[in-house]
Amino acid sequence: MGTEANTGKVTDHAFLDACKCRPTTITPVWLMRQAGRYLSEYREIREKYSFIEMCKTPDVAVEVTLQPVELLGVDAAIIFADIMLPLEGMGVDFEFSEGGGPVIRSPVGSTQDVQKLRVAQAQEAVPYLLEAIKSARERLRDRVPLIGFSGAPFTLASYLIEGGQSRNWLATKKFMYTEPSAWHSLMEKLTDTLVSCLKEQAKAGAQALQVFDSWVGCLSPLDYDRFVMPHSKRLFDSIKDLDAPAIHFGTDTATLIERIRDAGGDVIGVDWRIPIDEARERIGYDRAIQGNLDPAVLFAPLDIIREKVLDILNRAGSRPGHIFNLGHGVLPGTPPDNVKAMIDMVHEINSRETG
Numbered sequence: 388m389g390t391e392a393n394t395g396k397v398t399d400h401a402f403l404d405a406c407k408c409r410p411t412t413i414t415p416v417w418l419m420r421q422a423g424r425y426l427s428e429y430r431e432i433r434e435k436y437s438f439i440e441m442c443k444t445p446d447v448a449v450e451v452t453l454q455p456v457e458l459l460g461v462d463a464a465i466i467f468a469d470i471m472l473p474l475e476g477m478g479v480d481f482e483f484s485e486g487g488g489p490v491i492r493s494p495v496g497s498t499q500d501v502q503k504l505r506v507a508q509a510q511e512a513v514p515y516l517l518e519a520i521k522s523a524r525e526r527l528r529d530r531v532p533l534i535g536f537s538g539a540p541f542t543l544a545s546y547l548i549e550g551g552q553s554r555n556w557l558a559t560k561k562f563m564y565t566e567p568s569a570w571h572s573l574m575e576k577l578t579d580t581l582v583s584c585l586k587e588q589a590k591a592g593a594q595a596l597q598v599f600d601s602w603v604g605c606l607s608p609l610d611y612d613r614f615v616m617p618h619s620k621r622l623f624d625s626i627k628d629l630d631a632p633a634i635h636f637g638t639d640t641a642t643l644i645e646r647i648r649d650a651g652g653d654v655i656g657v658d659w660r661i662p663i664d665e666a667r668e669r670i671g672y673d674r675a676i677q678g679n680l681d682p683a684v685l686f687a688p689l690d691i692i693r694e695k696v697l698d699i700l701n702r703a704g705s706r707p708g709h710i711f712n713l714g715h716g717v718l719p720g721t722p723p724d725n726v727k728a729m730i731d732m733v734h735e736i737n738s739r740e741t742g
Contacts, residue, residue, distance in 0.1 A: 400532050402463040406595060406632035406654050408675050408708035414700060415462035416733040417534070418726070419636075420716030421455040422467055426723055428454050438483045442468050445519040452523050456531055459727050460734075463532050463595070466523060466588075468516050470538030470599055471546065473584045476512025477504045477576065479547065494550035496562070498569040506579040509587035516584075517591040524592035535593030535631075537584050539600035540577040540618045547573070556605045563614050574618040582625040589631040596626065597634040598652070601715075604639025611646050623651020634677060638715055644669050658714030664702035675708035680729070682713045685721045689728055696732045 401415040423429055429451060432441065441447045451467040471481055471489045480492040495501060509517065523533055538546075545559040546552075553559070563570045585596050603615060619635075626633055635652030637643070641661040648655055648670045655674055657666045659681035667676045684695045696711075703709040711733045717726065 400462070400594075402710060403532050403594060403632065405708055405710045406634070406675050408673070408706075410707045413462075413734050414703070414709055414711050414736070416711040416730050417461045417463040417465065418455070418459075418713050418717050418730075419465075421459065421461055421465065421726075422451045423717055424719045425717055425721040425726070426454060426458065428458065438469075442472060443515045445515055445522055448515075448519040449523045449526055452519070452533075453526060456527070458723070459730055461531065461730060463534050464523065464527060465534040465536060465597070466516070466520050466593065468513075468519070468536070470536070470543065472516060473507055473509065473512050473537065473580050474543065474547070476507030476509075477580055479504070484551075488552050489546055491547055491550045494558075495544075495547045495573065496558075498566060498572075501569045501573045501576070504573070504576050506576050507583065509584040512580070513584060513587075517587055520588055520591040520593055532594040533592060534595045534597055534634075535585065535588030535591075536597040536599060537581045537588075539598050539603065539637075540574045540581060540622065541606075541615045542600050542602050543577050543581075544570075544573050545602050556602060560605075560610075563610070567614075570614060571618075574614075578618045578622050578625075582622055585622075585626050586629065589626070589629045593631055595632050595634065596629070597636055597656070598622065600635070600637040600640075600647075603637045603647075604641075604643065606643070608642055608646060611643055616646060616650055619647075619650040627651065632675075636677065641666075648674060654708075654710065656712065660714070662702055663699055663709075664704065667703070667706075672706060672708070675710060676703070677710040677712045679712070679714045682715055682718045682721070685713075685717070685725045685729060687725075689725070692725060692729050693732055696729060697736065700733070700736055 401411040401413050404411050405415050448467040452464050455461050456464050482490050484490050545556055548559045548562050632653040634654040634656055635647055636656030638658045654677050655670050656677040657679045659679050663679050
């Protein structure tokens with residue numbers, strides 16, 4: 388439970404209060420990839436469906452979305468989907484490999500390739516996602532808030548150009564440097580598509596929206612300013628008036644934190660490569676912060692997990708506006724009992740008393 392600022396009124400969701408920097412009686416916690424292969428209940432469903440079938444079958448997506456709420460006691464659910472889904476509506480042909488990563492069958496490599504892409508509208512591109520959000524809200528019965536999400540323009544552009552994941556994102560950077568006009572055209576089309584996707588998710592019932600810029604940490608600050616900032620800022624400016632706080636998340640972004648803040652978002656998500664108190668000081672205290680336990684810590688003994696949880700809560704201190712999360716997604720093979728224990732620890736330790 389949380390308390391609405393200036394009213395004393397108790398609200399129902401610590402997560403949403405924390406997004407708005409309101410005081411809460413607990414530190415809310417949810418986890419990226421909180422529904423996934425580490426849960427046996429997820430694996431049972433996965434045996435019956437391919438990953439893309441799970442995403443495109445609303446009843447299945449909702450069932451998976453609710454698993455962490457029922458099993459772990461998280462303070463928010465996130466709709467089961469994938470950041471690649473809107474690209475299908477843009478005319479992109481892709482699949483998911485056995486390892487789970489996306490594979491683009493015809494990567495973008497020229498101005499002509501960019502011109503062939505169309506701006507997608509969410510109702511046509513991802514109707515199953517919007518249906519799943521509506522159904523999940525009904526099933527949740529407001530027990531916890533529901534998060535919708537999308538990729539960020541840069542991260543999706545990098546997948547389109549590389550044809551999948553990459554170690555050094557060389558093709559992406561080469562395209563930026565040698566085809567700047569085509570690059571910005573690509574980013575504009577992606578931004579328009581993602582704005583539609585996020586707005587429609589909020590309209591369908593998502594109560595918060597996370598934008599994943601998973602690979603933007605590969606860029607220098609000056610390249611971020613030139614090639615990414617205008618598009619990310621336009622995306623966040625386009626959704627700032629929605630009745631759904633926006634979370635701006637990236638990995639390996641210690642050199643970009645102020646820029647990511649300036650691009651937009653009510654909440655800035657940070658990974659474990661920077662202490663959360665340092666990140667928050669640089670972001671400013673008018674924004675909420677999300678993070679930032681190393682996912683590998685969940686393989687450690689419980690006393691080590693508790694030590695790490697305490698350190699983060701101590702560093703977060705007594706100021707409102709901290710959402711506990713991992714610095715990236717739950718890793719395959721993570722012991723579910725450790726995940727549940729960590730969530731219980733966060734709930735039991737009042738951050739205002741540990742600071």
